[in-house]
Amino acid sequence: MIMEQAGYFASLKEKMRRERDTALFCLEEVDSTNRFAKEKAPECGKLMACALRQTAGRGRLGRHWVSPEGNLYVSFAYENTMPPERLAPVTLAVALAVCDTLADFDVPASIKWPNDIYIKGKKVCGILVETVCRGERIPYIVAGIGINVNQREFPAEVENRAVSLWNVTGKESDRAEIAWRLKKQMDRRMAQFMEKGFAAMREEYMQHSLLTGREVTASVPHTVCGICIGVSETGDLLLEAGGKRIPVTFGEVTGRLQFEGMPGEE
Numbered sequence: 001m002i003m004e005q006a007g008y009f010a011s012l013k014e015k016m017r018r019e020r021d022t023a024l025f026c027l028e029e030v031d032s033t034n035r036f037a038k039e040k041a042p043e044c045g046k047l048m049a050c051a052l053r054q055t056a057g058r059g060r061l062g063r064h065w066v067s068p069e070g071n072l073y074v075s076f077a078y079e080n081t082m083p084p085e086r087l088a089p090v091t092l093a094v095a096l097a098v099c100d101t102l103a104d105f106d107v108p109a110s111i112k113w114p115n116d117i118y119i120k121g122k123k124v125c126g127i128l129v130e131t132v133c134r135g136e137r138i139p140y141i142v143a144g145i146g147i148n149v150n151q152r153e154f155p156a157e158v159e160n161r162a163v164s165l166w167n168v169t170g171k172e173s174d175r176a177e178i179a180w181r182l183k184k185q186m187d188r189r190m191a192q193f194m195e196k197g198f199a200a201m202r203e204e205y206m207q208h209s210l211l212t213g214r215e216v217t218a219s220v221p222h223t224v225c226g227i228c229i230g231v232s233e234t235g236d237l238l239l240e241a242g243g244k245r246i247p248v249t250f251g252e253v254t255g256r257l258q259f260e261g262m263p264g265e266e
């Protein structure tokens, strides 16, 4: 039984009362908060949609995001002012907003490029950014964020890869407080991104980068194995292999992630 559930939405609504520029939706159950936010954005503009559970949560690369009660499932819609060709690294800005939020609760976390959030070598949060398109234009961006908060146990097939805040802190966390902080950090990072682009936050991203200095394998789409030397000003992952610098713009990267010395790592 998750004790904080009873007050979650009431407390979030209270905190959001003065945020008049953002429409808030608190949903007991929805297929996907991202799908919901994409549908509502043209009518409502800036919005925040939270759900207790999702029946068809969407993950990256067409995967399913299993969404039991106890965790945070939230999507934000923002009006986009960035030209489409400069928009790709917005997903990295969202990852930074999640790290900023977890830091507010004294939980240091790392980013596995492009936008998976890790604590102690295990994934605590997934991010899926989608767009609302009108012809050539992209009027809205939807950033969907799933944070494992009060889930205590994971299915056997993912338990060595997934972690929750409960696993890390040993206590229940207040989702309303986390959602509220996340909203503030998202507003800040999205404004920074729209105004100055990813280059303005690249250094901070690098400080959270889980892969830098590690050997990683990327599918670009052919498989490349190299040492990660960081992230470019346009948000590409940079690998060094065979004396060459190889930018990776999209796809899956893998590497040995349970190692020492990174923020939030053991």
Ligand SMILES: O=C(O)CCCC[C@@H]1SC[C@@H]2NC(=O)N[C@@H]21
Pocket (backbone or CB within 6 Å): 031, 032, 033, 034, 035, 054, 056, 057, 058, 059, 060, 061, 063, 065, 072, 073, 074, 075, 116, 125, 126, 127, 128, 144, 145, 146, 147
């Ligand atoms: O790591 C991933 O594959 C991304 C997972 C993103 C999950 C979140 S939960 C809230 C929002 N709604 C969705 O349907 N997906 C995102």
